[in-house]
Amino acid sequence: MISHNPLTSDQLDWLREVLLNRIDDETNTKGLDEGILDVPELDGFLTAIVSGPVVLVPSRWLPAMWGDFEPIWNGADEAQRFMSLLMQHSNSIASMLMEAPEAFEPIFYERKLDVRVITIVDEWCEGYMRGVRLAEKEWRTGGQDIADLLAPIRAFTEETNWRAHALGDEAEVDRLRDTIAPNVRVIHAKWLAERSGPQVPARRDRPRVGRNDPCPCGSGKKYKRCCLQ
Numbered sequence: 001m002i003s004h005n006p007l008t009s010d011q012l013d014w015l016r017e018v019l020l021n022r023i024d025d026e027t028n029t030k031g032l033d034e035g036i037l038d039v040p041e042l043d044g045f046l047t048a049i050v051s052g053p054v055v056l057v058p059s060r061w062l063p064a065m066w067g068d069f070e071p072i073w074n075g076a077d078e079a080q081r082f083m084s085l086l087m088q089h090s091n092s093i094a095s096m097l098m099e100a101p102e103a104f105e106p107i108f109y110e111r112k113l114d115v116r117v118i119t120i121v122d123e124w125c126e127g128y129m130r131g132v133r134l135a136e137k138e139w140r141t142g143g144q145d146i147a148d149l150l151a152p153i154r155a156f157t158e159e160t161n162w163r164a165h166a167l168g169d170e171a172e173v174d175r176l177r178d179t180i181a182p183n184v185r186v187i188h189a190k191w192l193a194e195r196s197g198p199q200v201p202a203r204r205d206r207p208r209v210g211r212n213d214p215c216p217c218g219s220g221k222k223y224k225r226c227c228l229q
Contacts, residue, residue: 053138
């Protein structure tokens with residue numbers, strides 16, 4: 001069983017600094033893929049990675065995380081620390097979705113607007129869909145069920161020109177936003193069941209040995225007095 005070991009706020013802040021500072025402020029990024037730049041986007045990305053129809057190894061998803069801007073590390077220790085925290089966070093997400101899915105919550109930004117606190121989900125959703133696109137063909141095999149579950153997430157991304165924000169109905173935007181976490185839990189459960197496959201009872205290659213039969217180890221003793229003990 002995977003143990004749930006979430007990162008601390010300081011560790012998440014450090015990851016954010018690495019992601020953001022790997023691109024110099026003076027760099028012209030027009031036409032280039034900046035990759036993932038903040039923690040909510042990273043959280044969404046890793047959630048999709050551990051929730052999908054196929055297992056993706058880091059060598060497959062790391063390039064998508066960096067985009068066109070892989071960092072220049074200040075020594076091996078910094079690189080090792082980053083990868084260690086990255087895998088810890090990924091394992092923490094997987095653990096929560098498998099062992100306590102009802103407690104899983106995405107990392108969203110919040111913004112205070114007058115007296116109201118607005119939950120910002122766009123970056124998380126962009127990260128999640130980036131993860132989906134790594135195995136888009138396999139995700140499509142989920143058919144309309146998976147497409148419907150992904151729809152609220154897509155609605156907060158550039159892919160749909162941020163359709164959710166064009167609705168003009170605050171209540172409907174809130175409703176879409178509130179379906180993201182429950183849908184993610186269902187998506188993970190569906191693909192987990194698909195990957196596990198049907199449970200087939202184990203078949204014996206030879207008859208069961210009775211308690212009073214000669215032990216198959218060749219000792220000459222009865223099974224109950226030998227290997228059964």
